[in-house]
Amino acid sequence: MGIEHHYLDQRSASDERPDRNLALELVRVTEWAALAAARWVGRGEKELADGAAVDAMRLVLDTVRMDGVVVIGEGEKDEAPMLYNGEQIGDGSQPSVDIAVDPLEGTTLTARGMPSALSVIALSNRGSMFDPGPCVYMEKLAGGPELVDLLDLDRSIGDTLQGVAQRRGVGVGDVMVVILDRPRHEERIEAVREAGARVRLIADGDVSAALLAVDPDSPVDLLWGVGGTPEGVISAAAIKCLGGQLVGRLWPRDDDERRAALDAGYDLERQLTVDDLIRSDDCFFSATGVTDGDVLQGVRYQGAAGASTESLVMRSRSGTVRRVHARHDRAKLRTIAGELLG
Structure with missing residues (x-):
């Protein structure tokens, strides 16, 4: 059986191409997930850190204008309440896309306060992302x-x-x-x-x-x-x-x-x-640092009111790679997301 069998949608990856840079919208997704996870750095609670990242990521993903399906997620539906494989994401409008998420890569790193924990998301045209099936x-x-x-x-x-x-x-x-x-x-x-x-x-x-x-x-x-x-x-x-x-x-x-x-x-x-x-020439990637690492700086807090993040944001079609340094007002974010973002 050919490799074409192992994609969730069999349409050609060139049938429908995203025409805007979704990576610039996805950076908000990974920023929020990183900010939520960062509240748990060094506290020895990797499940709570991961859960916070998942909740924050899902909250922002629902605002993105896209018809997304999670191909790489937190597990099957009965194992993961949100961001499970096959879950519909976005507001349902075009473009139709495959999504791969790792709301917190490095749950143990986060729990132990160790370097190189990230929040990550990738996106490509519908039917273009490899489905690993049973192979973990x-x-x-x-x-x-x-x-x-x-x-x-x-x-x-x-x-x-x-x-x-x-x-x-x-x-x-x-x-x-x-x-x-x-x-x-x-x-x-x-x-x-x-x-x-x-x-x-x-x-x-x-x-x-x-x-x-x-x-x-x-x-x-x-x-x-x-x-x-x-x-x-x-x-x-x-x-x-x-x-x-x-x-x-x-x-x-x-x-x-x-x-x-x-x-x-x-x-x-x-x-x-x-x-x-990834069977597409137009894919998007965003990662935001949770803890300091070789690739990205982690979330930094400026007193009780502020926080900063560093993200890597990329699109394959243009080959553009951006580093995004953002400052966040935690008090204002709390009015939107409650205590999730600290």
């Missing part, structure tokens, strides 16, 4: 535009690192790979180190790590490892805006998940590119 995890390899032809999950990491070093004009010892700090990655970490390259371990944050891997000003050259499939789709939207490549392969966690994926027609050997994960 994906093997990923990502890098910048000059490394696209080197990214192959079937190639040994040693050969890939040699190629990256040659392309960069540096020694392998200067190459940095960002990897999630998980037991499943012990062999990968050792393989990178045996090849002579360096490893940067992160506690959480697939999307943030992917952004680092394609940023020419970042010390990171590659992202490698197994992370969330939803985060892979969101990362693909960002990379389509920034340039670079992410290749991914679905990674079932057990035999039951493998069987479910095969029964649903998924090809578990296929390497998916950003163009497979």
Whole structure:
């Protein structure tokens, strides 16, 4: 069965193109989610932090002029009261779009007051966003535009690192790979180190790590490892805006998940590119920092009345990348959203 099976809407992605820059409207969505989550930074309550981000994101999404369907959300309807997979979002007017959300990437990071928590949303034409189905995890390899032809999950990491070093004009010892700090990655970490390259371990944050891997000003050259499939789709939207490549392969966690994926027609050997994960040349991405990180500054408070946010806002059609620094009047926001935004 072809890959076309795994999209919620089968119309051509070019049948209906958004004609306005929705990213500039989506930044309000991630700003509110970040402001809500930030009230829970360092308080040890990751579920409450995530719930606050979800509530705030949903509140603003309902005001956006679009007919949206959540393809990548907080889970199935019986698991998530809001922003669940298949949920209708927006005011119902055109354009018709697919939506991927991660209201709080880094719930544990937020609860512990650690770096690099983000609020993230991506959007593309209806029928263009890959539906991961039962596969929660994906093997990923990502890098910048000059490394696209080197990214192959079937190639040994040693050969890939040699190629990256040659392309960069540096020694392998200067190459940095960002990897999630998980037991499943012990062999990968050792393989990178045996090849002579360096490893940067992160506690959480697939999307943030992917952004680092394609940023020419970042010390990171590659992202490698197994992370969330939803985060892979969101990362693909960002990379389509920034340039670079992410290749991914679905990674079932057990035999039951493998069987479910095969029964649903998924090809578990296929390497998916950003163009497979987002089948549109017009996608939008917005991320707002919750805690300080390499990509974005977190929410900062100016006394009892003010707050500031930093966001990354992008559109693939134009290739425009904006950093938005915003100041917020918390007292006025409370008149709109109550105590949700502190």
